[in-house]
Amino acid sequence: MTKCEDVQTRLSDFADGLLAPDEHAVLLRHVRECADCSGVLSDLERLRSTARHLGTVPPPEHLWLEIAGQIRQSQRSGLASPSRPSPQRRAAWQWIGLSAALLAITTAVYFFGRSPAQPIATANTAAPGGSMQVVADELSLAMQHYDRAIAELELAAGADKSEMDPAVSATLQRSLGSIDSAISESRAALLSNPDSGPARDSLFEALRRKVSVLQATVSLINEMRQGDPAGATRAMEGLGRQS
Amino acid sequence: MGRVEAEDLLQDMFLTAHRKLGLYRGESALGTWLFRLGTNLCLDHLRSRSGRFSALQDGLDDDLPASTSSGPVLGVIDRLDLERALTTLPAGARTVFVLHDVEGLEHREVAELLGVSEGTSKSQLHKARFRLRSALNPTATKAAR
Numbered sequence: 129m130t131k132c133e134d135v136q137t138r139l140s141d142f143a144d145g146l147l148a149p150d151e152h153a154v155l156l157r158h159v160r161e162c163a164d165c166s167g168v169l170s171d172l173e174r175l176r177s178t179a180r181h182l183g184t185v186p187p188p189e190h191l192w193l194e195i196a197g198q199i200r201q202s203q204r205s206g207l208a209s210p211s212r213p214s215p216q217r218r219a220a221w222q223w224i225g226l227s228a229a230l231l232a233i234t235t236a237v238y239f240f241g242r243s244p245a246q247p248i249a250t251a252n253t254a255a256p257g258g259s260m261q262v263v264a265d266e267l268s269l270a271m272q273h274y275d276r277a278i279a280e281l282e283l284a285a286g287a288d289k290s291e292m293d294p295a296v297s298a299t300l301q302r303s304l305g306s307i308d309s310a311i312s313e314s315r316a317a318l319l320s321n322p323d324s325g326p327a328r329d330s331l332f333e334a335l336r337r338k339v340s341v342l343q344a345t346v347s348l349i350n351e352m353r354q355g356d357p358a359g360a361t362r363a364m365e366g367l368g369r370q371s
Numbered sequence: 372m373g374r375v376e377a378e379d380l381l382q383d384m385f386l387t388a389h390r391k392l393g394l395y396r397g398e399s400a401l402g403t404w405l406f407r408l409g410t411n412l413c414l415d416h417l418r419s420r421s422g423r424f425s426a427l428q429d430g431l432d433d434d435l436p437a438s439t440s441s442g443p444v445l446g447v448i449d450r451l452d453l454e455r456a457l458t459t460l461p462a463g464a465r466t467v468f469v470l471h472d473v474e475g476l477e478h479r480e481v482a483e484l485l486g487v488s489e490g491t492s493k494s495q496l497h498k499a500r501f502r503l504r505s506a507l508n509p510t511a512t513k514a515a516r
Binding site for chain 1: 382385386389443444445448450453454468472473475478493496497500501503504507
C-alpha cells in the first residue's frame with residue numbers, strides 16, 4: 129500500500145502533471161481513495177490557482193516617460209548611453225533623482241528598519257536605548273527633505289505651466305489639491321498620535337503620490353517643449369492615473 | 372526589494388534592452404528575451420548586496436519539510452494573505468515559487484535562470500507550496516502535532 133507520507137512528497141509534481149504515466153496512475157489511485165491526500169492536493173491546486181492570478185505590479189506611468197526621455201537623449205547625442213541633460217532640465221532631473229533617493233531612504237528607514245517579526249513599537253512598548261527616537265528623528269528628517277524636494281519640483285513645474293493646456297492645468301491643480309488635503313490630514317493625525325502606523329503610512333503614500341505627479345508634470349513639460357504631441361498625450365494620461 | 376529599487380531596475384532593464392536590441396536574434400519571443408534580461412539584472416543586483424544572494428543560494432539546497440497535516444485546510448485564499456505569506460518563505464523557495472507559479476516559467480527555465488538543477492527547482496517549489504499551505508492555515512499544523 130502506498131504510504132501517504134511518500135505520496136505527499138510527490139503531490140507537487142503530480143499537480144503540475146510532471147510525473148511519468150505509471151507513477152501518475154499510482155498516485156491518482158491513492159488520491160481517489162484517500163481523503164487526506166486528496167485534501168492536500170486540493171490545497172496545492174488552490175495555491176497554484178491563486179498564485180497564477182497574483183499578476184504583475186504595474187509601474188507608475190511617469191517611469192515610461194523617464195525611460196523614453198533617456199532613450200531619446202541617447203539617440204540625439206548618438207551615444208550608447210544617455211548624455212548629460214541640458215542645464216535647464218538638469219535641475220529637474222536632479223530633483224527627480226533626489227525624490228527617488230528620498231523614497232528609498234524613507235522606505236529603508238521605516239519599512240526595513242525593523243525585522244518582519246517585530247511589530248511597530250507603540251508608546252507603551254517603545255524599545256529602550258532611544259532606538260525608536262533615532263527612527264523618529266530619521267523619519268522627521270526624511271519628511272523635511274520631502275518637503276524641500278516637493279517645493280523645488282513645484283518651482284520647476286510651475287515656471288512653465290503657462291505652456292500647458294488650461295484643461296490639463298486645471299486637472300493638475302485638482303489632483304494636487306486632493307493630495308495636499310490627504311497630506312494635511314495625515315500630518316494632523318500624526319500630530320495627535322505620533323505612533324500611529326496607519327497615519328504614517330498614509331502620509332508617506334500621499335508624499336510619494338505628490339512626488340510622482342510632479343515628476344509626471346515635469347516630464348509632460350519636457351515632452352511639450354520637444355514638440356512631441358504623442359509623448360505629451362501619454363504624459364497627460366499618466367497624470368490622470370497618478371491623480 | 373522595495374518598490375523604488377524595483378522601479379530603478381525596471382528603468383535599467385529597458386535602457387539595457389534598448390542598447391542590446393541588436394543582439395536579439397529571434398530565437399525566443401521578444402517578451403521571453405526581455406524577461407531573461409530583467410531576471411538576470413535582478414539576480415546580479417541581489418548578488419551585489421552582501422549576504423542576500425548567498426541566502427538565495429543556500430536556501431536552494433535545504434531539506435524538504437516533513438509532511439504536514441492532511442485533509443483540505445485552505446478555503447478561498449486572499450491574494451494579500453498569499454503575498455504576505457510569501458515574505459515568510461526562505462529566499463530560495465520564494466524565488467522558485469514566484470518564477471514558477473506566479474510568472475509561469477517551467478522548471479527547465481527556472482533552473483537555467485538560477486543556475487541550479489531542475490530537481491532542485493522542483494524540490495524548492497514543493498517546499499514553498501507546503502510552507503505556504505502551513506502559513507495560510509497554521510491551525511492545521513497545530514492540530515497535527
